[in-house]
Amino acid sequence: MTNLSVNINKVATIRNARGGNNPDVVKVAQDCESFGAQGITVHPRPDERHIRYSDVYALKPLIKTEFNIEGYPAEKFVDLVLKVKPTQVTLVPDAPDAITSNTGWNVKDHFEQLTELVDTFTSHGIRTSIFVGTDLENIELAAKTGTDRIELYTEPYASLYLKDREAAIAPFLTAAQLAKNLGLGINAGHDLSLENLAFFYQTIPWIEEVSIGHALICDALYYGLEKTITLYKECLQNK
Template identity: 85%
Template structure:
């Protein structure tokens, strides 16, 4: 079964809209785990507009499953990850002012820096994952950095899925097969939801993990958090 890691950034966004501590990000993370999530993901950004660096430190001793910290590897982010030592760090090429992730790494351009980061995090016992698109040569280069996994950026799949799901999934199957042949684990994330997740998972049965936040938190408004996590896990079983 593919693991479900719940990204709780949107919970922090709601909290920050009014100040105070409602909803309680720490409590929600623990609830996600108790409801069956196999991991918690956070994506702290420099402006702390959702998850704050202090949240990350507070979450570390509470998370009993896998803790995944994703983000752009500026100096402050690298320092945070090395201090917290999560299960996994996912390197994402976000500009500091990006609303959300919108592309994977061009590994050729950033090969030296990514290789350096992978080496640093691996030395500290942290699993590494590099956020990429479906370009096969790019995935070969990602493997050469020494990373443990890649995370496939799935917005193009989600956008095309309603009109032609076979065409939408095809490049992702090829990319996942390429990664598997190179000994890489495969994660996926971005715009996966209850409509398109099961089909994605069925076609890539060796998928290790999906990280889902926005859609899952939106669905929780209708179904409740416990039932929503069950529905997403059903898509992955």
């Protein structure tokens, strides 16, 4: 079964636009769980322009499903993760001023850093995932860091999907097959949507988790949050 982890960063963006606590990020996370989401993802950035560090601390004791914290492993981020001890930490190579994550790690260039981080988080009982593209050497090196999982950066798939979905999925299928053979768990995320998620899942059904935020929150404006989560979960079912 592939779990749906809802990234609630966009909910925090709306809250922060006006100040106050509306919408309530913690309440939305709890509602996502009650509506069927199997995980909650947050991506705190240094400027706290959406999820705040205080949100992460507030969420931890209340999340009943899996809690995934993703981000660039600066010292402040690493300290947060070690204090909160989420189910999973996803290491992402985004710059502090990045609008959104837009590339995977060059594992060869950061192998020592990533290996040390994996060792640190593993020693604290935290599952690790490294955000990567479909480069096969990168995935082989990621496995050598000792990470539990990789997360495939799926924006290239989403961009090509409408033009040629078979071509779009091909490198991801090859990458996922290699990762599976190496004993890695596989997550996926970025620009997955109701439009393209079902085909991705049908082609790579051993994906363990998809993390979806922007598209899901946009869809919720039209369908409502409960119905939207149901629709996304339906994309992750064998038909």
